Amino acid sequence: MRTLGTSITRGILAMAGRKSPWGGGKDEPSGADGAGSGGGGDEPPGKSEGPRNPWLPPGGSTPPRRSANIEDLFRTKDGAKRTGGGGGGGFGGGFPRIPQRPDGKSWASIAAGALVVVWLFSSTVHMLGPKDQGIVTTFGSYSHTVGAGVSLTLPWPIQNVDVTDVTSIRRDTIPDSDVEKLMLTSDKNLVDLSYLVRWNIKDLELFKFRLDDPENTVKEVAEAAMRATVAEVPLNDVIGGAGRGKIEQNVRARMQAVLDAYKAGVLIQGVELKKTDPPAKVVTAFQNVNVAQQQAERDQSQARAWAGQVMAIAQGEATAFDKVYAQYKLAPEVTRRRLYYETMERVLRNNDKVVVEANGVTPYLPLSEIRRRPAPVEAAPAATPTGAQ
Amino acid sequence: MLRDIWDTHRVAVLAVGAALLAALSSVVVVPETEQAVVIRLGEPNRVINRFRPNTEFGETGAGLTWRIPFMERMVRIDRRILSVDMQSQEVLSTDQLRLQVDAYARYRIIDPVRMVRTAGTTERVGEQLQPIFTSVLRQELGKRTFQSLLNADRGAAMVQIRQNLDQQAREYGAQVIDVRIKRADLPEGALESTFARMQAAREQEATTIRAEGQKNAQIIRAEAEAQAAKIYAEAFNKDANFYDFYRAMKSYDATFADPENKSASTLILSPNNDYLRQFRGK
Secondary structure (H helix, E strand, O other): HHHHHHHHHHHHHHHHHHHHOOOOOOOOOOOHHHEEEEEEEEOOOOOOOOOOOOOOOOOOOOOOOOOOHHHHHHHHHHHHHOOOOOOHHHHHHOOOOOOOOOOOOOOHHHHHHHHHHHHHHHEEEEEEOEEEEEEEEOEEEEEEEOOOOEEEEOOOOOOOEEEEEEEOOEEEEEEEOOOOOOEEOOOOOOEEEEEEEEEEEEHHHHHHHHHOOOHHHHHHHHHHHHHHOOOOOOOHHHOOOOOOOHHHHHHHHHHHHHHHHHHHOOEEEEEEEEEOOOHHHHHHHHHHHHHHHHHHHHHHHHHHHHHHHHHHHHHHHHHHHHHHHHHHHOOOHHHHHHHHHHHHHHHHHHEEEEOOOOOOOOOOOOHHHHHHHOOOOOOHHHHHOOOOO | OOOHHHHHOOOHHHHHHHHHHHOOOOOOOEEEOOOEEEEEEEEEEEOOOOOOOOOOOOOOOOEEOOEEEEEEOEEEOOEEEEEEEEEEEEEOOOOOOOOEEEEEEEEEOOOOOHHHOOOOOOHHHHHHHHEEEEHHHHHHHOOOOHHHHHOOHHHHHHHHHHHHHHHHHHHHEEEEEEEEEEEEEOOHHHHHHHHHHHHHHHHHHHHHHHHHHHHHHHHHHHHHHHHHHHHHHHHHHOHHHHHHHHHHHHHHHHHOOOOOOOOOOOOOEEEEEEEOOOHHHO
């Protein structure tokens, strides 16, 4: 491994050296390398009194200088170009120049070294979050699984780490849009159903290596299990709450069994029915049943209310009779007369009355006036509750 | 410096380069998810990382292996469980009912050499299996009644289908692990009649519920009336004579003595009336 690494490093270095846009490459005469220290290589020969050279000791015997201006900067470059001295020819001309290192070597080796360090660091040190696990493979062959935290592996071409979130619970809603999904129930009816499957990875190696497309497999298995289960339950149990828990349980058990048989490395956390509706086309008929149920309920409660009333009246009247009868028993004749007179008093007080001596008088009855109001004289039937009071 | 090396060891550098190239082309990486058949001059020579059940990952043949450059060729084959889907087929059951069936099969290549000989690539296996799958499924489901296709009895059919399909898949070096019906639905035409039936059933249910409600209400009323009659009878039966008098008094009260409707009746009394007995002064 080490040899491979170093050879690669060397290769990178060599390439960098060859193609370096910053000059200092192999094409330049050796003098160009050295010129960086003095800065003379960049200056055309005839312009020695140009901008002050920071590397020369100040206060020399050089003639009066002016401070550098932009024109000078360009002039130096143009001059360099004209003479064809440094700057890696036309290729490097447009690039800004990086100051060369004091010892005159190119930056290429340093850049390459930094790249190697970055590459080594990024492919050997792996930080995994608390939910993650990573599969380490050596040349494609499974090596081991690393958990949360920092772990070290060999660098990239040799070992590779595939990090996956294992503990997070994934949620698949089936169907994923709002379309109607009809399923057949055991009584050959249709139900519109949608559900949610929650699962996570139980065994990362199996999950990664066993199945072609594990995510999709979970969905397909869910679908098969749900349909098989619903086909065993009558419609009313699916729609009503009665069968739901059982369906969810069954689907979950079925899915787990199938996935375990595939060695999918998946753990089904739960299956929840989100919607169990009658198909849209017959929904009114189903609502009519609800309406009918409520109507029946209302009829019955009305009957119960009436029954309660009837009973209460009966009990009241019976009790009243009992009380009066108890008194009557103590003094039958007097009580009877008293009741009679009191009643007659009320009756006659509230009505017109005519006392007629029957013998020898022809009674004149104002029939027209009588007809105006119907006045049944017969006593009401004995035990009707409405007739009481 | 490099130029110096190039100038002095030109042959050596070239040789090293060639050797490196040869080494690279002879090194092959086979990941855990693949098995590979090495074909030497057109003839399958050996299998790398062949699927064997109950082998721990890491102890399989995956990883770095070698081949002879230019002489040997690799055919990579998926080592995982693959799936073949059957898109919506209409199946006719023995009782002449149509059923729309979606199914899938899961299989794995267990004999890569045979697979390379008969199918060539992994994708081709799937393509070849699909029509076989469809025909096996139709054949097997066509032997059963509609109801049994819906119910748990389906399990037996599935086992049979799996076996038949497996038998034929072996030709391609594949092993069928599982066959499952994803959906078994009524075809479009039958949907309408099912809806109509469901609707009729619901309407019937609604009518029944209403009638049941009315029946119950009537029973409740009748029971209450009976109960009330019993209460009355128990009380009044103590003295039928007194009851007659008592009830008559109440009745007169109710009929004639309504204070809110005064002078509603005209009563013509004869002096012989019992009420006027004292009136006569006798």
